[in-house]
Amino acid sequence: MLEFLVDIEPGRDDTALLRFAFGLARQHGAHLTGLQAVMLSPAAMLAMPDAMLVLEEQELAAQERHDWWRQLCRGHGVEGSWEAYRGLHESVLSRRASLADLVLGQLSREAARLASGLHPLGRILTSDAAPMLLVPEHWAGTEGVRKVALAWNGSAEAARAIRAATPLLLRADEIVVLDGVSRIRANARHVPLALDAWLKRHALRARWDILDEADDNGPSIQAHARGCGADLLVMGAWGHSRASEWLLGGVTRHMFKHGELPLLVVEA
Template sequence: MLEFLVDIDPDRDDTALLRFAFALARQHGARLTGLQVVMLSPTAMLAMPDAMLVLDEQEQAALGRRDWWRELCRGHGVEGGWEAYRGFYEAVLSRRASFADFVLGRLSRETARLASGFNPLGRVLSTDAAPMLLVPEHWPGKDGVRKVAIAWNGSTEAARAIRAAAPLLLRADEIVVLDGASRVRANARRIPLALDHWLERHALQAHWEILDEEDDNGQSLHNRASGRGADLLVMGAWGHSRANEWLLGGATRYLLQHSEVPLLVVEA
């Protein structure tokens, strides 16, 4: 049984995230675990003389949400569990995610602030804990993942993302490959990664769209995926060095900042 781990923030509107998470879990017969991390920033810990008391109260409140989560799971016909832990956000989430198949979280402009390192979910994304499935705040979808777009550039990062997405691809009704690799001249010293052969071995059929050089960017990838009615865009993060992505732009940065389609992102 697959396990999806959902990052729950009680102070945020997680309506779209929860709608997507329950639909996906129902589609795949997966266990859906809600996780709330109880934490205070180091600055707050120093500034508040009663910080430990505040943490105790918050932890008890988080643990008390178990019945709320179980009722949600029951109403959606999904097997689930609720967990709450006290600690540093990225440490708790990345460690717990090591036993999950996917981590589901909110995709917002804050998530995209990976360069500064100030966004906690962004810092988890930079670890190798589990593939992350990020859902836009206003995503209207409620049918799980039926149409999948794959951003393919022939890289190891993209290949890892596609392999991680295999359970979702196997249940999808339609797959489209946004192919930016075919026009790139092969490097004789590089082992070729043949996506078409991989799809064939898994009995997966896909439509292919060859990207011109001017279309091989984050905005074009997003527009094509959205235009296809995709429920998910599969991508490998940081196709170039991370410094170059953030200094020069890049597909990863654009999609994390602007995507209105859920993203499955795998850190290389």
């Protein structure tokens, strides 16, 4: 059974992230764990004379949300569990993510800080604990992942992201490869990665869209993914491929700031 972990913010009981997470868990028969980290900012800890008491109360309130979570799981037909821990958000998530196959978080405007590693979810990406799937705040999809777009530039970063997405690809109805490799294959200086052969070995059929040089940027990649009707975009993050400019920080930052699709990313 796959283990999905979803990062729950206090007071956020009905979000696009939750609706997507339950739909994905139901599609894959996965166990879905809701996780809430309980913490106060360092400034609050210093300013509040009874900070430890407040922290204990917040931790107790978070732990008592298990009934709410159990009811949600039952309503969505998903097996799940609830966990709440006191500690730094990034530390709690990174440690718990080590036992997860996939971590789901919200792709909000604040998530732009992911690219600099300052956002708590960014620490999971850099910890190599689990792949991260980020869901835009206003995403309306609730039926799991049916059509997947793979941003492919032949790099190890992109390959790792696609490999991490294998369980999702196996249940998808359609896969589209946004191929930025074919037009530059002759001049590539790295060992070519045969994605087509890998997909065939995993009994995965894909349609290939060859992209030109003008498409090597975040807006174009996202536009192509949306244009083909994808409900998930898979890409590497913070890569430095010699074959293309796709996966440099600029593209990653654009996806985090202006993401319109659920985004599965893996840091190299």
